[in-house]
Amino acid sequence: MNYPLPLQSVVDELGRFPGVGPKSAQRIAFWLMRQPAEDVARLAQSLERMTTELSFCERCCNIAQTGGLCPICADDRRDQATICVVENPPDVMAVERSGAFHGTYHVLHGVLNPLEGVTPDRLRIQELLQRLHGPVKEVILCFNSNVEGDATAMYLSRLLQVPGLVVSQPASGLPVGGDLEFADDLTLGRAIDGRRILVD
The missing domain is CATH 1.10.8.420 (RecR Domain 1)
Structure with missing residues (x-):
């Protein structure tokens, strides 16, 4: 009934x-x-x-007022040469709370998951590639420590093999299978500070 x-x-x-x-x-x-x-x-x-x-920021795809940049992209004090790539907007907030990162972000709005039909064309990867024409020198791949997050990081590290671009990933310390948004600020901050280089 x-x-x-x-x-x-x-x-x-x-x-x-x-x-x-x-x-x-x-x-x-x-x-x-x-x-x-x-x-x-x-x-x-x-x-x-x-x-x-x-809506979503015209540059980084984070949450923003309709038709504009998010507060982070609009802040000229941020390090425009470093982009931290994350899965979703809550991950931006988690990294910001850590206080360890002063660059800009790029939100993919998901991670690769072929079983659920999430392929590269369903993510905001093209927008990320367009940003590499600017002053970007380092891209940090900051995803949840699970199969999908690791697969996305591996895919992007191969795709981002551009001369002069460093691709890195947060150091170990984040729990396997854990979500970034639930990681404590100190652990996340240390993982970002001690990030390891994947592509140089």
Whole structure:
């Protein structure tokens, strides 16, 4: 038996969220029904503002105000010669919290995963290659320590064999299978400071 259509449509939409199964979607939908109408309206407005006012940075593909650069790319005090390549925007925040990196970023919006249909053309790799025409001297490949992250780093290290470009990777110390966004600031900072060169 399905719920009334307005409720079922909310359950169906919530069920599309990563990590939210049918039971969790139902719980969230029923929780929303119990909230004051103004709270639910505020949530709906926040979601709408997010989709209309935010986009991705024209340069690094991180989150930015629509039609512009993110605050990091717009900051001329950042080291434009060094790019830290990460999987997703939360990884940018994790590296920033470490305080060890003062360059710019490039967000791929995923990692290679052929089993799920994520091939190089589905990632923001072409945008990264275009940035190499500028003052870039080093690219740091900073991915989660898992099969997909390692495969992406290996693929990019082969692709980025450009004269005069150093390609490096954070030193060991990050837990195998662990996500960057959950790594503690000190460990992540030390891993970036002690990065190892893959291509010179």
